[in-house]
Amino acid sequence: MEKRLKPMDAEQLREYGHKMVDFIADYYKTIENFPVLSQVEPGYLRNLLPDSAPNQPDSFQHVLDDIQAKILPGVTHWQSPNYFAYYPSNSSVAGFLGEMLSAGLNIVGFSWITSPAATELEMIVLDWLAKMLKLPEDFLSAGQGGGVIQGTASEAVLVVLLAARDKALRRVGKGALEKLVVYASDQTHSALQKACQIAGIHPENCRLLKANSSTNYALSPELLSETISQDLAIGLIPFFLCATVGTTSSTAVDPLLALGKFAKDRSALVQALSTNPEFLKNKASQANMVVDYKDWQIPLGRRFRSLKLWMVLRLYGLENLQCYIRSHIKLAKHFEDLVAQDTRFEVVTPRIFSLVCFRLLPPSNGEYHGNKLNHELLDAVNSTGNVFISHTVLSGKYILRFAVGAPLTEEKHVNAAWKVLQDKATALLGESLR
Amino acid sequence: MEKRLKPMDAEQLREYGHKMVDFIADYYKTIENFPVLSQVEPGYLRNLLPDSAPNQPDSFQHVLDDIQAKILPGVTHWQSPNYFAYYPSNSSVAGFLGEMLSAGLNIVGFSWITSPAATELEMIVLDWLAKMLKLPEDFLSAGQGGGVIQGTASEAVLVVLLAARDKALRRVGKGALEKLVVYASDQTHSALQKACQIAGIHPENCRLLKANSSTNYALSPELLSETISQDLAIGLIPFFLCATVGTTSSTAVDPLLALGKFAKDRSALVQALSTNPEFLKNKASQANMVVDYKDWQIPLGRRFRSLKLWMVLRLYGLENLQCYIRSHIKLAKHFEDLVAQDTRFEVVTPRIFSLVCFRLLPPSNGEYHGNKLNHELLDAVNSTGNVFISHTVLSGKYILRFAVGAPLTEEKHVNAAWKVLQDKATALLGESLR
Ligand SMILES: Cc1ncc(COP(=O)(O)O)c(C=O)c1O
Ligand SMILES: Cc1ncc(COP(=O)(O)O)c(C=O)c1O
Numbered sequence: 001m002e003k004r005l006k007p008m009d010a011e012q013l014r015e016y017g018h019k020m021v022d023f024i025a026d027y028y029k030t031i032e033n034f035p036v037l038s039q040v041e042p043g044y045l046r047n048l049l050p051d052s053a054p055n056q057p058d059s060f061q062h063v064l065d066d067i068q069a070k071i072l073p074g075v076t077h078w079q080s081p082n083y084f085a086y087y088p089s090n091s092s093v094a095g096f097l098g099e100m101l102s103a104g105l106n107i108v109g110f111s112w113i114t115s116p117a118a119t120e121l122e123m124i125v126l127d128w129l130a131k132m133l134k135l136p137e138d139f140l141s142a143g144q145g146g147g148v149i150q151g152t153a154s155e156a157v158l159v160v161l162l163a164a165r166d167k168a169l170r171r172v173g174k175g176a177l178e179k180l181v182v183y184a185s186d187q188t189h190s191a192l193q194k195a196c197q198i199a200g201i202h203p204e205n206c207r208l209l210k211a212n213s214s215t216n217y218a219l220s221p222e223l224l225s226e227t228i229s230q231d232l233a234i235g236l237i238p239f240f241l242c243a244t245v246g247t248t249s250s251t252a253v254d255p256l257l258a259l260g261k262f263a264k265d266r267s268a269l270v271q272a273l274s275t276n277p278e279f280l281k282n283k284a285s286q287a288n289m290v291v292d293y294k295d296w297q298i299p300l301g302r303r304f305r306s307l308k309l310w311m312v313l314r315l316y317g318l319e320n321l322q323c324y325i326r327s328h329i330k331l332a333k334h335f336e337d338l339v340a341q342d343t344r345f346e347v348v349t350p351r352i353f354s355l356v357c358f359r360l361l362p363p364s365n366g367e368y369h370g371n372k373l374n375h376e377l378l379d380a381v382n383s384t385g386n387v388f389i390s391h392t393v394l395s396g397k398y399i400l401r402f403a404v405g406a407p408l409t410e411e412k413h414v415n416a417a418w419k420v421l422q423d424k425a426t427a428l429l430g431e432s433l434r
Numbered sequence: 435m436e437k438r439l440k441p442m443d444a445e446q447l448r449e450y451g452h453k454m455v456d457f458i459a460d461y462y463k464t465i466e467n468f469p470v471l472s473q474v475e476p477g478y479l480r481n482l483l484p485d486s487a488p489n490q491p492d493s494f495q496h497v498l499d500d501i502q503a504k505i506l507p508g509v510t511h512w513q514s515p516n517y518f519a520y521y522p523s524n525s526s527v528a529g530f531l532g533e534m535l536s537a538g539l540n541i542v543g544f545s546w547i548t549s550p551a552a553t554e555l556e557m558i559v560l561d562w563l564a565k566m567l568k569l570p571e572d573f574l575s576a577g578q579g580g581g582v583i584q585g586t587a588s589e590a591v592l593v594v595l596l597a598a599r600d601k602a603l604r605r606v607g608k609g610a611l612e613k614l615v616v617y618a619s620d621q622t623h624s625a626l627q628k629a630c631q632i633a634g635i636h637p638e639n640c641r642l643l644k645a646n647s648s649t650n651y652a653l654s655p656e657l658l659s660e661t662i663s664q665d666l667a668i669g670l671i672p673f674f675l676c677a678t679v680g681t682t683s684s685t686a687v688d689p690l691l692a693l694g695k696f697a698k699d700r701s702a703l704v705q706a707l708s709t710n711p712e713f714l715k716n717k718a719s720q721a722n723m724v725v726d727y728k729d730w731q732i733p734l735g736r737r738f739r740s741l742k743l744w745m746v747l748r749l750y751g752l753e754n755l756q757c758y759i760r761s762h763i764k765l766a767k768h769f770e771d772l773v774a775q776d777t778r779f780e781v782v783t784p785r786i787f788s789l790v791c792f793r794l795l796p797p798s799n800g801e802y803h804g805n806k807l808n809h810e811l812l813d814a815v816n817s818t819g820n821v822f823i824s825h826t827v828l829s830g831k832y833i834l835r836f837a838v839g840a841p842l843t844e845e846k847h848v849n850a851a852w853k854v855l856q857d858k859a860t861a862l863l864g865e866s867l868r
Contacts, residue, residue: 005527005528005749005750006527007524007526007750007758007841007842008524008525009527010459010460010462010463011463013455013462013527013530014455014459017531017534018452018455020534020535020538021448021455021534023535023538024447024451024535024539025444025447025451027538027539028442028444028447028538037547038547040550042724044550044554045550045551046558049555051561051562052561052565053559053566053747053748053752054748054752055752055753056751057749057750057751058748058751063745071551071741072551074549074550074551075539075549075551075552076541076547076548076549077541078539078540078542078549079442079540086542086714089542090442090540091538091540092442093439093441093446093447093450095537096447096451096537096540097450097451097454099537100451100454100533103525103529103530103534104457104458104461104462104525104530105461105509106523106524106525107509108512108523112476115472115508115509115512116474116476116479116508116510117474117507117508117509118509120477120480120508121483121508124483125487127486128485128486128487129487151585151586151733152733152734152735153734153735154732155732165634174636177611177634178609190709190711191709197596197600198596198632198633199632199634200633202608248713249712273631273632275624275627275628276624277682278683278825279682279683280624283813289476290476298588298589298732299587299625300587300588300625301586301587307505313487313488314488314492314497315491315492315494316439317491317492318488318489320438320491324441379717391715392712407441407442408441
């Protein structure tokens with residue numbers, strides 16, 4: 001019989017922690033044995049699990065067995081070398097270690113005092129990151145800038161939109177919400193629209209300007225300035241422009257320089273998001289000697305997130321990280337070459353980073369057929385379980401997306417994926433000729 | 435020389451993962467050796483770390499040494515048995531294992547298809563939780579209910595407020611935002627105010643009704659109904675009431691039954707938060723066969739969060755979890771008894787759960803002195819590093835909060851904390867008599 005598991009106990013954490021490390025390492029060792037896109041049917045898990053929590057504890061081995069038998073078949077394996085969908089969301093050895101440590105210390109870093117190291121390390125490594133990206137000096141924490149790791153990209157978009165909204169409303173009066181206008185291209189991530197919805201910006205004041213193949217789906221500065229002039233003429237108030245470096249559909253890059261400069265200034269952010277209840281007051285905060293990240297984000301609480309970034313930067317170093325990204329871009333270029341060599345396919349937009357947008361050309365019977373054909377090709381490829389890719393629509397055309405960059409992906413995986421695509425294309429074209 | 439660390443590699447993950455488990459287990463073994471409240475000065479870390487990221491990788495041992503020497507002194511130890519501040523935010527062996535697994539699989543569960551198990555397990559274990567809390571049937575996923583683990587409590591408050599706002603605006607027209615009114619007691623967590631700010635509710639329409647000692651700081655239904663009547667009379671539109679079970683200051687419980695019934699219906703939430711960009715479309719979602727949690731929350735992406743809850747429920751079982759909570763309440767009651775036996779102190783509000791609100795009585799010279807005295811007592815106690823408690827203000831009185839519940843806390847830690855409080859009180863009262 002197993003010993004009773006205590007709420008917390010150093011030696012039990014050690015014993016079971018080692019077992020879990022082995023379980024996860026074995027998962028990575030065998031990750032290619034799973035279909036990369038889970039092939040289960042909706043509702044599959046309901047029948048496999050009891051419908052209420054157990055009264056008595058279960059054994060750790062029993063839980064691990066259930067994970068293997070019941071959970072893993074329902075997992076889509078984002079870390080598989082055969083994963084080419086959406087964008088990669090990579091784990092790494094160093095990142096995993098950082099997550100472990102953050103979960104182990106399990107502090108809540110809303111104010112400086114609740115764990116000074118959490119706030120200070122985050123400020124420091126985000127200065128590192130700003131320098132790595134060669135951002136202007138204003139972005140560093142020494143001046144009016146300074147970085148923060150938001151929980152998600154959607155929250156990041158939302159908080160800057162709120163900062164801009166409240167800054168504009170302080171200028172023009174808070175009754176003017178319905179006059180505020182947001183600009184972006186129609187290729188901008190849906191997170192912006194969601195942020196506008198949340199912030200109460202009227203949907204008809206969200207100008208998602210049409211981008212097309214003439215600019216490779218980047219926002220046109222001329223169209224933008226025209227639209228802004230029209231809005232000003234009818235008394236509306238332009239207050240926010242969202243430019244994208246690498247759109248979600250096709251990695252289009254909006255022309256930042258032509259679109260003008262924007263200042264990031266943390267004070268507007270803090271004004272939009274700060275609260276100061278009595279129970280959180282403390283000497284260091286009251287004296288304005290420290291940054292309290294609770295005022296830079298939606299939530300109050302926050303994990304010790306910077307540990308992960310810090311460990312990734314230190315354990316790999318800048319040069320290895322650069323090589324890593326370049327190797328993905330090289331693999332994408334390799335895939336682009338493969339597509340270009342097969343005349344049944346076309347590359348739809350010029351590849352910029354490590355995403356290739358392509359499609360199978362319709363035999364002759366026009367666009368509608370082309371869309372249906374590529375949709376069928378996508379389903380056929382993904383249901384093999386040997387590769388997972390996703391799609392988008394550009395100018396009405398259904399396009400396949402091949403995003404290279406999972407941590408275990410090598411050239412052989414790209415070649416194998418291309419072979420699956422070619423084989424399924426041959427089968428589909430054969431059918432459509434019959 | 436160490437081998438070069440690969441982006442991902444099963445055997446390297448195993449090797450370093452084991453080392454990290456040992457590091458974390460050793461941390462828990464020695465956690466009482468650290469001052470529970472970090473005693474560093476603002477800015478301490480800047481001088482200890484380089485000001486840009488390294489070009490070349492660093493060794494894992496070197497990073498671990500830095501964590502020990504530079505990071506841990508800046509950590510406030512939320513898991514220490516001597517932590518009694520704010521509210522506990524507990525790790526547990528099972529929770530830690532769940533976090534490890536979630537970080538190991540590292541999937542992004544925005545839509546069902548991106549990892550069916552992530553969505554389905556979350557629905558199942560939240561049904562378990564609803565049953566554990568004996569919530570009405572409507573809360574279960576089989577009907578119009580169903581649960582979701584939000585990133586934070588603040589996001590949870592925000593998303594329900596947005597759902598209610600948009601439902602109200604659909605009824606009365608979207609120009610009516612400035613007429614919408616929110617109700618809550620002034621003891622409600624600041625997350626509500628922040629949510630109102632974000633949602634664009636005018637600050638003067640947030641009615642934070644005064645709660646006082648006559649109701650033990652719970653919201654008064656009479657005052658609420660009076661205020662609503664007045665608002666209706668001048669054409670305002672009441673649309674949101676936030677009741678709290680266990681306020682942040684003093685665990686006051688608002689009288690839910692008297693405050694009326696509210697229906698949770700997931701459709702309003704999804705209407706307020708859904709987006710459906712082309713690149714995320716897929717068969718299962720389009721056919722409405724599945725839940726896509728992206729439409730129940732602010733962000734798009736999400737971790738496999740339910741693994742943690744599932745492992746905690748299974749590895750401990752309901753009865754042990756109940757015992758665990760009851761043992762914290764018993765320890766708090768023990769502390770309350772200790773305070774009651776020392777006539778120099780008073781228990782300020784009746785203890786309900788595991789928080790004791792108390793203060794040192796001012797010798798004779800009135801309230802102002804009492805507030806200063808307790809503030810000084812707080813600082814004196816926390817600067818020992820042997821205990822960490824926090825404070826609040828109720829009806830103008832500065833109150834000390836003793837929140838029991840860290841995972842390693844036993845009766846001996848409560849007794850030791852009380853001894854520190856008594857000793858520092860003796861010293862302070864001695865000084866104030868001189
Ligand atoms: C009642 C209540 N609501 C909201 C919060 C904020 O939670 P989070 O940090 O998860 O946003 C807290 C945290 O103390 C709380 O006690
Ligand atoms: C450009 C862009 N913005 C926002 C998001 C949404 O990110 P999150 O899931 O972190 O909210 C994504 C995710 O794909 C993205 O590509």
